[in-house]
Amino acid sequence: MLKEIDSLKRTIFNLKTQDSSLIADTDYRIGSLFRKETAYTDSAYFYYHKAEKIYRNIGNDYKLALTIYGISVILKNEKDFIGSEVASFEAISLLEPLYETESVMVTKSYIYNNLGIVFKELEQFEESIEYHKKALELKSVLKVQASIDASKNNLANTYKKNQQYNLALSYYSEILANKNLKNERPLVYALVLDNYAHTLYLSNNLEKLPGLYHKALKVSDSLAKDGYNSIIINRHLAEYYHDNNRNLDSSRYYAYRTKDIAQKYYTDDLLKSYLLLSEIVEDSLAIEYYNSYIKLSDSLYKNERNIRNKFARIRFETSQKEQENIQLTKERMWLFIISVVIVIASILLYLVITQRNNNVELRFMQTQQETNEEIYNLMLSQNESIEEARTLEKKRISEELHDGVLGRLFGTRLSLDSLNMNNSEEAIKSRGSYINELKIIEDEIRKVSHELNTDFVSGSGYIDIIKTLVETQTQVYEYEAHLEYDEGISWDDVNNKKKIHIYRIIQETLHNIYKHAGATQVNISLKSKNNVICLTINDNGSGYDVDKAKAGIGLKNMNSRIKDINGTLEISSIRMQGTTVIIEVPIL
Missing domain, CATH: 3.30.565.10 (Histidine kinase-like ATPase, C-terminal domain)
Structure with a gap:
């Protein structure tokens, strides 16, 4: 457990600058772990109190109610029943406005159960029975059998203490009617069976005794080596054998066994064992155990008072620290505001300078772009002029070839053709050769003229x-x-x-x-x-x-x-x- 608590403390340290809710959750978990150990009650109260303050500040009513319930249980265990009652009612008032989810119902049932136990210790039995029944009603809706049995057992304990033995026996019997209880939850079975047997003893119905006591003790001893859960059963057996001097040896045996086990825990059980032994043993030992009873009673009372004073100091020191934190927070807030103003002013100044530079750069780029486009337009215009001049030149050369050279060649061919009337074989052959050559030249010039006149570079x-x-x-x-x-x-x-x-x-x-x-x-x-x-x-x-x-x-x-x-x-x-x-x- 201590390793887990150290890990959670490191988590809190790492969360100092993060979510308050996570810090409160971690404080709550540490408090719950300490609450399981009676030696660390003040530590449990300290962390619960820290979590309570944060949950109040952030307005988380459900978790605040859970934390206050934890505090109420600690106060009850330290016999501050009035304080536990006040804390329980505050927790209930926080849960009442909330939507009744399963979690809210479970928490309410726990608080009602705690109130039932508190009122029983204050001997306000009607109120105790009322709140135990409220807890049982909620648990019946949730249908968790183990929790239902716990409420029935607590309700029966109240009836027993109020001497309503028949009602107590009926609730114990309902729990024991579960045939699987002994196998599924043997410890619960042993405790309920002991309560049932003790109620029979108080109502002077001794027919099944001490057999039921021994049956419960056998199951309890088989579960735990330290025998803590068998303390009450041993005490009940000692009381039973002592009553009417049934068997004084057995009575002393179980009384001493009760003392030996209870000495490991130094609690009310040990106190009761001293008182029981002072009634059972011989005179000199009886005085010794009675003195031990008085001494332990005073020690337990002082211890309870010291723990309550610790709780008061924790509340005071927390309040004092909160005031210091408030002052420190104000100072830090002003420092933060001044820092923010300086940072914002610096950012604004930087933005103004940057924007001004960007505007200059943008204007330069726009000017450059416009200049580039003008240059490109000039390039296109120049290229069009070149293309136009090239086209005109080609057309001129084409016309010159067609109308000039080709015309003259055509005239020469006609002249030669007219001279072809000379029928001498040699003249005919010579003229034919020239005429063919002129035709070749004519075809080539026509081809060149045609190609030159074609706008093959268009576009x-x-x-x-x-x-x-x-x-x-x-x-x-x-x-x-x-x-x-x-x-x-x-x-x-x-x-x-x-x-x-x-x-x-x-x-x-x-x-x-x-x-x-x-x-x-x-x-x-x-x-x-x-x-x-x-x-x-x-x-x-x-x-x-x-x-x-x-x-x-x-x-x-x-x-x-x-x-x-x-x-x-x-x-x-x-x-x-x-x-x-x-x-x-x-x-x-």
């Missing part, structure tokens, strides 16, 4: 910009990048805003891959499907948890750009396998 200017971006970035970031694109995308139908945003998204993604992924391979795909541009970028980098990752300014900018052009953004990633970014943007 390729934007892709060239993307290629340049990818090549430049990969050289700087030192990873391999592969660009795959759909040549069927009509970039002329895509407005400049969407082109700019797609360009910026690719640029930001490549930057993020370099900064966070540590990839060595990047694949970029630009495809068109159902008038939707699908941009896919994946890498073989470290990956990350998309759900848990905090969105940085780069990702926020990407989302903002996608929203601005009515697109969609999807990011998927697997740790150590890479990340894939999929963006879909409508062409129109």
Whole structure:
């Protein structure tokens, strides 16, 4: 038990800055452990009192009632019956407003039982019987047979002390009617059987005596080596054999046995054994035991008084300490308030400075973004001008070839054809050779003219910009990048805003891959499907948890750009396998 108490004390130390309820629960458990040992009654009271104060402060009425009930039991055991009565009624008043759960009913039954015992000791038998019946009523609802039998035994004890022997015998008989009692709860069986036999003795019904006493004693002795539970049975046997001088030797035997066992515990049982021996033994020994009776009685009385004084000191010292704690709490509260004010002021100052710096940085970024977009627009405009000039030049060369060189060659062929009227075999062969050669030249020039007049680079200017971006970035970031694109995308139908945003998204993604992924391979795909541009970028980098990752300014900018052009953004990633970014943007 002491090891368990030390463990609970360490728990309290560790809980000093945590939940008050947990501290109170631990104090209550320590008090309950000490209560089981009569030598530690003051310690039990101390920890119960500590738990009581906390439960009052936090307003936990149920646990407060449990704790006060524990205190009432301690007071009863120390024969402060009035104090135990007051504490029991306070515990009941705390439970009355609560919803009647099983736990509340069990606790009420315990308190009623304690009140029944207290009133019996005060010889207020009607009140004792009333509260024992209340306890029995609650226990009957709960249907716990062991608890029901305990209440019946206590009720029968009250009837016995009030000399209502028939009622006492009826309740004892109800308990003993359980045929399994001896096997299931032999100690209860021995105590109830002894009470039943003692009631028969008091009512002068001696037919079954001393057999029932011996039967109870045999069971009790078989259960405990120290014989504590057999003290009362031995005393009853000594009284029985002493009555009317039935058997004085047996009476002295059981009286001495009672004393020998009770001496180990130094309680009321020992006191009663001294008084019994003073009545049984011879004169000189009788005086000696009577003197021992008086001395022990005074010692027990002083001990009870000292324990009650300890209880009073505990209450006083606790109250005094509470006052000191209140003062200390006030001082700490002011110190806390001042500290909080300083901390809040520092945080506000830091936030103001940080916000100001962020605003400057944001304005710079906005200006930089606007400048970048202007540069890109200029690049696009310059590229369009170059493409337009290239187209005009191709058209001019085509017209020149078609209308100039091809026309003259065609005229020459006609002239040669007209000269072909010379029928000499050699002339015919020579002219035919020239004519065929001119046809070949004519076909080749026509082919060149046709190819030059075809706008085969139409729309390729934007892709060239993307290629340049990818090549430049990969050289700087030192990873391999592969660009795959759909040549069927009509970039002329895509407005400049969407082109700019797609360009910026690719640029930001490549930057993020370099900064966070540590990839060595990047694949970029630009495809068109159902008038939707699908941009896919994946890498073989470290990956990350998309759900848990905090969105940085780069990702926020990407989302903002996608929203601005009515697109969609999807990011998927697997740790150590890479990340894939999929963006879909409508062409129109």
